[in-house]
Amino acid sequence: MLRKIFPIIILLCILITPAFLSGQVSQSSGINTEFLERFELKPPTDFEVKDTPNDNGGSLTLQWRLSPDDNLWGKRGLVEKYVIGRRIVGEEEFQFVATATSQSRLAFDNAVNNKDRYEYQIAAYPFKYIFRPIQWNSLMAVNQMERFKALSPWATMSPHGVVLSMLGQNYSYYGSLDGFESELAQKSVWENFSADDGMQGPEAIATSFAASQLVSSFSPYFGFFVQSSLTSNPYQLLTIGQYLGDGLMARSDVVGPIKTGKSWLHMRRVNVLVIAAVLSFFILHFIRQARIGKELFIRKIAGLDAVEEAVGRATEMGKQIFFIPGTQDMQNIQTIAGVTILGRVARLTAEMDTKLEVPVSRSLVMVTAREIVQEAYMNAGRPEAFNEDMVHYLTDDQFGYAAAIDGKMVRQRPVTIFYMGAFYAESLILAETGNSIGAIQIAGTAMPAQLPFFVAACDYTLIGEELFAASAYLSKEPKLLGSLKGQDIGKALLLIALAVGVVVQTFGWFDFASLFKV
Amino acid sequence: MKEIKPEDINVILATDCGSTTTKAILIEKVGDDYRLIVRGEAPTTVEAPFEDVTMGVLNAVAEVEELSGRRLLDKEHRIISPIKDNGDKKEGTDIYVSTSSAGGGLQMMVAGVVRSMTAESAERAALGAGAIVMDVIASNDKRLPHEQIERIRHLRPDMILLSGGIDGGTITHVVEIAELISGADPRPRLGSGYNLPVIYAGNKDARDTIKETLEEKVDLGIVDNIRPVLERENLLPAREKIHDLFMEHVMAQAPGYSKLMKWTDVPIMPTPGAVGLIMKTIADLEDIEVLGVDIGGATTDVFSVFQGVFNRTVSANLGMSYSVSNVFAEATLPMVMRWVPFDMDERDLRNRVKNKMIRPTTIPQSMQELIFEQAIAKEALRLAFIQHKNFATVLKGVQQQRTIADAFDQKAGGETLVNMMTLNMLIGSGGVLSHAPRRQQAALMLIDAFQPEGITRLAVDSIFMMPQLGVLSQVHAKAAKEVFDKDCLIHLGTCIAPVGDTKPGKPIMKYKFELPGGKTEQGELKYGEMLKIDLGFDSETDLPLKAKAVLEPDRGFDVGAGKGSHLETTVSGGVSGLIIDGRGRPFSPPENNKDRVESLIKWMTDLDVYNEDALRG
Amino acid sequence: MAHSYTPGLKVTERMKITKKRILPLKGDVVVKVGDKVEPDTVVARTDLPGTVEPLNVANILGVPPEDVEDCMVKKEGDPIEKGETIALNKSFFGLFKTEAKSKISGSIESISSVTGQVLLRGEPIPVEVKAYLQGEVVEIFETEGCAISTQGSFVQGIFGVGGETHGSVKIVVPDNTTVLEEKHIDDSCKDCVVVGGSMATAGSINKAISVGAAGIVAGGISDKDLREFLGYDIGVAITGNEDLGVTLVVTEGFGEIAMAQKTFDLLNEKEGIMACINGATQIRAGVIRPEVVIPLSGELHETGTEEVQLTEGLKVGSPIRVIRQPYFGKIGTVSGLPPALQQLDSESKARVLEVEFEPGEKAVIPRANVELIEG
CATH class of the missing domain: 3.50.30 (Glucose Oxidase; domain 1)
Structure with missing residues (x-):
């Protein structure tokens, strides 16, 4: 309903406004005060100012009931707009802060801070030209025009001028200006629209309004417009307009003082909250379960179980362990996951007192890996066994790096090699060489293209997600285990939601996706 | 030691000196078969006031003599061996063998480089030799060196087995441990007149350094590496060395043993080592997989032979009297009570358990007490079995070969060897199993605790003659096996348990048994149901009767031939006959208390385990 | 059984109660036979060898294990103080020095050139054995302890x-x-x-x-x-x-x-x-x-007070206490000792006895579940 009217109002404004702009040129003198009093606007009522919810104190919401004059036949009335003023408590003057179009009941004041306390006032601002429809009880022929008498109190009082617009046809009319006060006439306008028979109520008016055509705009310097070539078609005078001054704004009561408040809850993000709560519940639940010693089933990841075995093998054989964290830099999440596993491996080599070598291809990775290895040695209680050269830089070049490692493998014959991180074309070059020297190899990468090579050439391979789940899996720390498990449940729930969504959305039962909109 | 040909042996005398009783058995050749003739027992006489183990042995032998009417002892109280032909009556025995666990058995400490590799191999060697492993020292046992030293000093083992490094592998690690041992300067448990025996069975390249490090402080013996490569274990040399040192040092310290050692024809073995030996022998000869358990007052031993590999574990603090409180603490009250079909007051129960701990020799008088005690036994067995499963694994540290097909099915090394589906025979021994008033109780305890899958024969060794047969198997495997088959075990019957899970009441397997005498027994097994079909012993040979079984499990259930696959086989009976367990696997009693009580009562009455009135009362 | x-x-x-008071290791016995002792009297003392603290000098100094021997400032058996430098590695003509310091006071137990490990032996820990009983020393076990009787x-x-x-x-x-x-x-x-x-x-x-x-x-x-x-x-x-x-x-x-x-x-x-x-x-x-x-006061060697009664075992009239449910804790007297095995409520067969708790109140209990009240 409202949406239908809205464009009409806009149209109306467009249509009308140019006609009135110049209306301001001259005004004031000789206005019939009696008339003005009668047109005094009623202010908007029930003006309320509230803190806007969910915006963390960023704005205030202003609400009011329309001025009774803003709602004639449910359409438009005497109010052009509403003007909102604001003052900080203690100040005298209201500062203009915003306008709102007629028919609006809501505005936001974003220019507030959450320290000051404010007071507000709203005023209905009249049209410079006020249109007031007058309903005629009968339709007239043009030739009767000069003799017409308005039946409404309004009309009888001041039929200052006439503009006629005839539906579908281009007629003109000349009217009489007998007995009109010219000055007032300059500031008034009548609009007249042709309408179909039986036009009744706001809807019909709106229709005819839209379909009608203003034949000519009103210029205040002319007393009236005359439309020629009139036929005997009936027409109706719908509206008369009268200019009223600015000073006639109708002010509401002062509201306030009010202050913005930090909001606790953004209600429109509740869906996010619910999802977060569900996920957190599962995570916390599983963490608690893990804490009280309940065994959480985590799928066996053979590659990670074998880490200890692989380090042990190197220990028993008195040989070295290589750890290759991939060719990518620290910003790659796979490298981070790889380095996490390095922490675990280093801890084991520290405990078993086995030689570890970590050749890297990025300076940042080197620094991080050193930190992690050192920490692992400290935690294992063997800080003295840590040596910075365990982690050393080779080259940034992808194949240079691969070649250097291959050379080292062949010369030093490590018995255990880890590949954990992001790998590209060097994967098979490394893994095959490792395989040829008979080392136990454990690889882990989320690069789908490289996985087959690792699977074929290594003893164990961590595939994608497994690499990221490694830290929880290895440490068996309740916190990590619980969150891994909780996240898995979350993923499962999302998969279910996806499936349900597809079905519901396909059959159009309801807008399932809207549940997830923020 | 004299040379004896197995075929010349007609009479065998064997004893086992336990910590409380000494048991003697007499085996003779009857026709072509060796059979147990009589057994006798007497209190062990290791401790004051007697302090001579041979007195107990002689008393036990005297009882055998009395019961069999065969003279075995001469006037000087010596065992007559070899046989003397004394006119019409033959006297004495062809051979005499003995085992011993008196004086706390053989207590060892083992050490290796990596806990799950050489240290575990060392542990396996020691356990297999019948020792109690007091502690395992390894480079990665999470203890700091000074803590390890404290531990070695504190424990005072009978001997230490040190291993580590494959041949050509690490030297530093194993030498480091040797240094710790040297620093700890441990004293042996018994007697202070000799140095602690230490066996080195590690990297052969480290031998010289080890010698330098340890030779002055301990009595060092060097044998072949226990783990020459990671892919293979070589436990035999270490085990033999342990037995030798056990004889030389430990036994020699115990009162009377030096005398006893001279009497026997083969070296005295530690009892558990001998039990392991007979189980391995039987498993090898019959090509079956065997699991055995001996639940004692303080400890529970689990033996198994899976895929031809023998494993033994000792759960030192799981037992039915001295350790009963610990079983309770480890298993927790709800786990014990889930096997009890009535409510008992927790406070009172805890006090009862503690009272059993401080007065270990008492026996349950009321049915309630018996059910409760057997519930504890089930948990003790279950916990011991879990430990065993974790220990009996394939070797760790072995390189894997992969193809691309393995991408999503990567199997880890070090998986347990224990597979209940392929298990053929489950043997229980120890008071609570052997002396259960009804044999069905023993069967149910074994089933509930071990949850055998598929088709499994159940037996108890009520007179505990496996140790003697174990030593005997070294000399005369055939005799040992024949006696084992016919006289050693009380056959309880066969448990048939389809593996799978479904809703209670759903049919899960059709069965048909062709019983001897032409009778057939057939029907349908429902989920959650237990059935018992009588199948006893042959009245002539005293051996269990056999029946042909046709089993057709439902889709999703497996009795050994794969899910939903039909199986035809022969099953053997026993005291409890055939027990068909339709409770699914893995199984635990219903959580809901009412359902649980009802199910337990139903199972127990269906299998005739306890008196029904007592259960309901 | x-x-x-x-x-x-x-x-x-x-x-007569005799207690052996033995040291965990050989040491000195400070009393002699016939001494009167109070519970707090120290009867023997010894020094337990100190704790052993391993120190991996090779790692600390960053030298190969075989060079550790040369870097040692202290040799095997030397006394050391806590914080004292025991090994030193100089390089660049003494420009850079790394030191290994002792964590404990005591002595150097051993130096290994294979592992680079040095074992430090802490100071001995004195151990005293007290008399525990008030009584008289009746026997001395040279260097081990004594026996006290009361x-x-x-x-x-x-x-x-x-x-x-x-x-x-x-x-x-x-x-x-x-x-x-x-x-x-x-x-x-x-x-x-x-x-x-x-x-x-x-x-x-x-x-x-x-x-x-x-x-x-x-x-x-x-x-x-x-x-x-x-x-x-x-x-x-x-x-x-x-x-x-x-x-x-x-x-x-x-x-x-x-x-x-x-x-x-x-x-x-x-x-x-x-x-x-x-x-x-x-x-x-x-x-x-x-x-x-x-x-109690009284001469130790007084005769007649030494009640070394050998337990005669159970007989009708023996006072006993039941030590297992359902009669747990009850005291009574044996009123009958049937020799044959009897079946209990639990269906086990065991040797039992009849007991009378109070006149008229009788029960049958397995013999394993009673305890003789000895006197």
Whole structure:
């Protein structure tokens, strides 16, 4: 309903406004005060100012009931707009802060801070030209025009001028200006629209309004417009307009003082909250379960179980362990996951007192890996066994790096090699060489293209997600285990939601996706 | 030691000196078969006031003599061996063998480089030799060196087995441990007149350094590496060395043993080592997989032979009297009570358990007490079995070969060897199993605790003659096996348990048994149901009767031939006959208390385990 | 079976009690035969070798293990102080120095050129063995310890916690069936051995600790209270090393069980006399039971008081206590000893006896479940 009217109002404004702009040129003198009093606007009522919810104190919401004059036949009335003023408590003057179009009941004041306390006032601002429809009880022929008498109190009082617009046809009319006060006439306008028979109520008016055509705009310097070539078609005078001054704004009561408040809850993000709560519940639940010693089933990841075995093998054989964290830099999440596993491996080599070598291809990775290895040695209680050269830089070049490692493998014959991180074309070059020297190899990468090579050439391979789940899996720390498990449940729930969504959305039962909109 | 040909042996005398009783058995050749003739027992006489183990042995032998009417002892109280032909009556025995666990058995400490590799191999060697492993020292046992030293000093083992490094592998690690041992300067448990025996069975390249490090402080013996490569274990040399040192040092310290050692024809073995030996022998000869358990007052031993590999574990603090409180603490009250079909007051129960701990020799008088005690036994067995499963694994540290097909099915090394589906025979021994008033109780305890899958024969060794047969198997495997088959075990019957899970009441397997005498027994097994079909012993040979079984499990259930696959086989009976367990696997009693009580009562009455009135009362 | 019943715990008015006091290692015995000793008298002392602290010098100095020997400032056997430099590595003409410092005071035990490890031996820890009993030294074991004998009352408990201590006997309950509660214990119990009736509650034990009582002797204790008091569940009955502030001796068992009348009377008579108690328990082969020894005056070698009665075993008329449900804790006399095995309610067959608790109240109980009350 409202949406239908809205464009009409806009149209109306467009249509009308140019006609009135110049209306301001001259005004004031000789206005019939009696008339003005009668047109005094009623202010908007029930003006309320509230803190806007969910915006963390960023704005205030202003609400009011329309001025009774803003709602004639449910359409438009005497109010052009509403003007909102604001003052900080203690100040005298209201500062203009915003306008709102007629028919609006809501505005936001974003220019507030959450320290000051404010007071507000709203005023209905009249049209410079006020249109007031007058309903005629009968339709007239043009030739009767000069003799017409308005039946409404309004009309009888001041039929200052006439503009006629005839539906579908281009007629003109000349009217009489007998007995009109010219000055007032300059500031008034009548609009007249042709309408179909039986036009009744706001809807019909709106229709005819839209379909009608203003034949000519009103210029205040002319007393009236005359439309020629009139036929005997009936027409109706719908509206008369009268200019009223600015000073006639109708002010509401002062509201306030009010202050913005930090909001606790953004209600429109509740869906996010619910999802977060569900996920957190599962995570916390599983963490608690893990804490009280309940065994959480985590799928066996053979590659990670074998880490200890692989380090042990190197220990028993008195040989070295290589750890290759991939060719990518620290910003790659796979490298981070790889380095996490390095922490675990280093801890084991520290405990078993086995030689570890970590050749890297990025300076940042080197620094991080050193930190992690050192920490692992400290935690294992063997800080003295840590040596910075365990982690050393080779080259940034992808194949240079691969070649250097291959050379080292062949010369030093490590018995255990880890590949954990992001790998590209060097994967098979490394893994095959490792395989040829008979080392136990454990690889882990989320690069789908490289996985087959690792699977074929290594003893164990961590595939994608497994690499990221490694830290929880290895440490068996309740916190990590619980969150891994909780996240898995979350993923499962999302998969279910996806499936349900597809079905519901396909059959159009309801807008399932809207549940997830923020 | 004299040379004896197995075929010349007609009479065998064997004893086992336990910590409380000494048991003697007499085996003779009857026709072509060796059979147990009589057994006798007497209190062990290791401790004051007697302090001579041979007195107990002689008393036990005297009882055998009395019961069999065969003279075995001469006037000087010596065992007559070899046989003397004394006119019409033959006297004495062809051979005499003995085992011993008196004086706390053989207590060892083992050490290796990596806990799950050489240290575990060392542990396996020691356990297999019948020792109690007091502690395992390894480079990665999470203890700091000074803590390890404290531990070695504190424990005072009978001997230490040190291993580590494959041949050509690490030297530093194993030498480091040797240094710790040297620093700890441990004293042996018994007697202070000799140095602690230490066996080195590690990297052969480290031998010289080890010698330098340890030779002055301990009595060092060097044998072949226990783990020459990671892919293979070589436990035999270490085990033999342990037995030798056990004889030389430990036994020699115990009162009377030096005398006893001279009497026997083969070296005295530690009892558990001998039990392991007979189980391995039987498993090898019959090509079956065997699991055995001996639940004692303080400890529970689990033996198994899976895929031809023998494993033994000792759960030192799981037992039915001295350790009963610990079983309770480890298993927790709800786990014990889930096997009890009535409510008992927790406070009172805890006090009862503690009272059993401080007065270990008492026996349950009321049915309630018996059910409760057997519930504890089930948990003790279950916990011991879990430990065993974790220990009996394939070797760790072995390189894997992969193809691309393995991408999503990567199997880890070090998986347990224990597979209940392929298990053929489950043997229980120890008071609570052997002396259960009804044999069905023993069967149910074994089933509930071990949850055998598929088709499994159940037996108890009520007179505990496996140790003697174990030593005997070294000399005369055939005799040992024949006696084992016919006289050693009380056959309880066969448990048939389809593996799978479904809703209670759903049919899960059709069965048909062709019983001897032409009778057939057939029907349908429902989920959650237990059935018992009588199948006893042959009245002539005293051996269990056999029946042909046709089993057709439902889709999703497996009795050994794969899910939903039909199986035809022969099953053997026993005291409890055939027990068909339709409770699914893995199984635990219903959580809901009412359902649980009802199910337990139903199972127990269906299998005739306890008196029904007592259960309901 | 040699015994199909459990021999009871000893409760004796007067006997000769001899205790061996042995050092954990060889050392000096500081008393001689005939010396009169008090419980706190030190009878032997020795020095335990210090703790061993390994130090990986090769890693600390960053040198190969075979060079460690050369870097050592101290040699094997040298005394060292805490913080003292024991090894030094100079490089660049002494420009860079790394040092390995000792973490403990003591001496250097060994230096390894294979692992680079140096073992440091801490200073010896002195150990003293006290007399525990008030009595007389009767035998000396050269360099090992001595035996102390006394004449006195002897009460064996079934279970205890806490080590050796002593204090005067104080009876705080009116009779042997009263539960020992917090209210029974007050400041006058300081340094005393408090005797309770049927059960020591957690409250009473805590109160005893707070007032500084030496020990508690009671008929029973609830497992729950014991767990609360110890902070853990006892898995196997091997105790004696707990440091709890009080030694507890339970004479009958777990739960609320009246202390045997005889025990209670004996302790009651000795009120005010010093008692030596030990809670150490070991229920395994080589059983150790907790005990209460009340040394009494009188010549040690007096004859006739040495009641070395060999247990005659059960006979009709023997006083016994039942030690397992359903008659747990009841005291009665044997009224019949049927020789044949009988079937129990549990369907086990066992040798049983008939017992009469009070005139007319009879029951049949397996022999394994009774305990002879010895005298």
